[in-house]
Amino acid sequence: MHKNFKNIEKIVYGRGAFNQMDDILDPIRTRNDNFFVFVVDAYFEGKELATRIPVRPEDVLLFIDVDPKEPTTDQIDELRDSVMASKGLPSGIVGIGGGSIMDIAKASSLMFTNEGTSPQYQGLDLIKNEGIYHLGVPTISGTGAECSMTAVLSGPEKKLGLKCEYTVFNQVILDPELTVSVPRNKWFYTAMDTFIHCVESKCGINYNIYSKAYGDTALELCKEVFLGDNSGQNTEIDEKLMMASLFGGLSLTYSEVGACHSLSYGLSVVLGMKHCYANCIAFKHLKEFYGDYVADFEKMIAHHNIELPQNLSKDWTEEQITQMAEVSINLPFMWRHAIGEDWENKWGLEDIKALYRRM
Numbered sequence: 001m002h003k004n005f006k007n008i009e010k011i012v013y014g015r016g017a018f019n020q021m022d023d024i025l026d027p028i029r030t031r032n033d034n035f036f037v038f039v040v041d042a043y044f045e046g047k048e049l050a051t052r053i054p055v056r057p058e059d060v061l062l063f064i065d066v067d068p069k070e071p072t073t074d075q076i077d078e079l080r081d082s083v084m085a086s087k088g089l090p091s092g093i094v095g096i097g098g099g100s101i102m103d104i105a106k107a108s109s110l111m112f113t114n115e116g117t118s119p120q121y122q123g124l125d126l127i128k129n130e131g132i133y134h135l136g137v138p139t140i141s142g143t144g145a146e147c148s149m150t151a152v153l154s155g156p157e158k159k160l161g162l163k164c165e166y167t168v169f170n171q172v173i174l175d176p177e178l179t180v181s182v183p184r185n186k187w188f189y190t191a192m193d194t195f196i197h198c199v200e201s202k203c204g205i206n207y208n209i210y211s212k213a214y215g216d217t218a219l220e221l222c223k224e225v226f227l228g229d230n231s232g233q234n235t236e237i238d239e240k241l242m243m244a245s246l247f248g249g250l251s252l253t254y255s256e257v258g259a260c261h262s263l264s265y266g267l268s269v270v271l272g273m274k275h276c277y278a279n280c281i282a283f284k285h286l287k288e289f290y291g292d293y294v295a296d297f298e299k300m301i302a303h304h305n306i307e308l309p310q311n312l313s314k315d316w317t318e319e320q321i322t323q324m325a326e327v328s329i330n331l332p333f334m335w336r337h338a339i340g341e342d343w344e345n346k347w348g349l350e351d352i353k354a355l356y357r358r359m
């Protein structure tokens with residue numbers, strides 16, 4: 001069976017596109033109890049962008065600090081419960097920020113219309129009802145969370161997405177002006193997520209021409225972003241990277257991620273490492289999976305003077321390494337993609353532990 005992939009319903013792209021938000025939301029305001037919820041990365045509180053958010057007196061504006069932890073199931077359920085108790089059912093929700101805020105907006109949209117708590121819905125196609133209207137505005141490029149069918153949450157038992165057609169945004173506003181303030185290290189690690197999405201999508205059995213069409217374009221853009229004459233953070237690169245993020249996400253959606261993301265999940269769950277940073281920690285050690293792309297990665301790291309820590313595993317206990325390997329092996333679709341149909345005959349917990357010991 002081929003995937004029946006749901007794409008974003010509407011996209012507006014270009015410098016200054018953010019200013020179109022009020023017009024876009026206006027016709028939606030007649031829905032439900034006639035107000036919008038805006039969830040915005042706390043970085044923007046008090047900044048010029050915050051004054052341009054088209055908030056009306058009836059709306060709810062929440063600034064959320066995403067740095068202490070990745071989005072949790074509790075956080076989503078509390079947000080839903082407090083808004084429902086004070087104002088009722090929103091017309092829609094708008095997320096303005098990075099991958100974390102994209103996931104908070106997507107997951108909340110679903111939990112406003114589905115009973116119970118969000119851990120019940122962590123998995124594929126468990127959501128029963130379509131969510132409320134949701135609009136995403138990425139302010140940092142790389143994760144592809146703006147286009148994916150999943151909203152990744154850490155719950156009491158697992159880190160897993162609410163994954164279904166309804167998760168996908170109704171509208172995305174891609175305005176490259178918004179990423180200008182991203183600090184250099186965060187810029188690099190998050191941007192690298194899209195490079196890794198393209199490489200992993202390519203190096204595995206689910207790869208196909210649909211994934212290639214998006215992935216090759218994104219890889220070309222990544223080369224210019226990281227290694228071109230005009231590489232680094234600037235106006236032209238911000239535009240290219242925003243499209244690379246979208247295309248990398250579309251490439252992987254129709255293929256799969258592989259060894260690197262599987263190991264990265266272990267690092268995030270057990271050590272609390274951030275997704276994009278954890279990918280970089282793992283990718284460097286995966287030459288047998290990703291060949292020359294690892295050499296390209298090394299060049300990019302050197303070109304941008306990024307210092308990745310070495311020998312982290314010397315401080316990890318045997319128990320932590322085993323826990324991480326267990327998280328990783330419980331993502332069989334990633335290992336199947338990376339190694340092949342018969343991956344279980346070729347690969348096991350000890351092989352994964354050996355990879356963690358290299359880090």
Ligand code: NAD
Pocket residue numbers: 041042043066067070071097098099100101103139140143144145148149150151152178179180181182183186190275276
């Ligand atoms: P993030 O949302 O965690 O933000 C990273 C940092 O960048 C934060 O400190 C934030 O305040 C800051 N930031 C964002 N925009 C900024 C700007 N314009 N100027 C200054 N600072 C800015 O970052 P991320 O790396 O985009 O997302 C990581 C999250 O995304 C993880 O929770 C991960 O699980 C999730 N993710 C989801 C998907 C998906 O498909 N749903 C895919 C990959 C990752």
Ligand code: ZN
Pocket residue numbers: 143193197261275279
């Ligand atoms: Zn990723």
